Amino acid sequence: MDIRFLGLDSPLLHTLHNILDGDESDAGNGKPTKAYVRDARAMAATPADVEEFPNSYVFVIDMPGLKSGDIKVQVEEDNVLLISGERKREEAKEGAKYVRMERRMGKFLRKFTLPENADTEKISAVCQDGVLTVTVEKLPPPQPKKAKTIEVKIA
Numbered sequence: 001m002d003i004r005f006l007g008l009d010s011p012l013l014h015t016l017h018n019i020l021d022g023d024e025s026d027a028g029n030g031k032p033t034k035a036y037v038r039d040a041r042a043m044a045a046t047p048a049d050v051e052e053f054p055n056s057y058v059f060v061i062d063m064p065g066l067k068s069g070d071i072k073v074q075v076e077e078d079n080v081l082l083i084s085g086e087r088k089r090e091e092a093k094e095g096a097k098y099v100r101m102e103r104r105m106g107k108f109l110r111k112f113t114l115p116e117n118a119d120t121e122k123i124s125a126v127c128q129d130g131v132l133t134v135t136v137e138k139l140p141p142p143q144p145k146k147a148k149t150i151e152v153k154i155a
Helices: 011-021 025-029 034-044
Strands: 049-052 055-060 071-076 080-087 106-113 117-128 131-138
Touching: 011 106, 071 117, 106 131
Parallel strands: none
Antiparallel strands: 049 055, 055 131, 071 080, 080 106, 117 131
């Protein structure tokens, strides 16, 4: 948590903040890195609904107040759908101070392993009224192989 917005920006609090949040140098001693913890928090704070239809999979995530440029939808490793982005804090207006801050700010991230029948070439994403809908089309079922008839020759 960033405590500077409270006006408590002292070296002692900065040191305590670093101790509590960990540091990238902790990677070699068995502790999770700060980046890993940040990504885990971002994933836990980004709930999603996943629906399966006969011809597609649909992922629905609430993204209030975000523009399409703040959201990234990618496919990595050929079958992992990655939805990420960042909600940035608004600039404080001169003379104003926060009395309460409850809205979540910062990075968000979700990863979904796609099933084998997902067509990663046919993915669409639409963000409307603060709701991101990502549709992944399914591959058509494989056609059953027809029996091959072999002509028998008489010798």
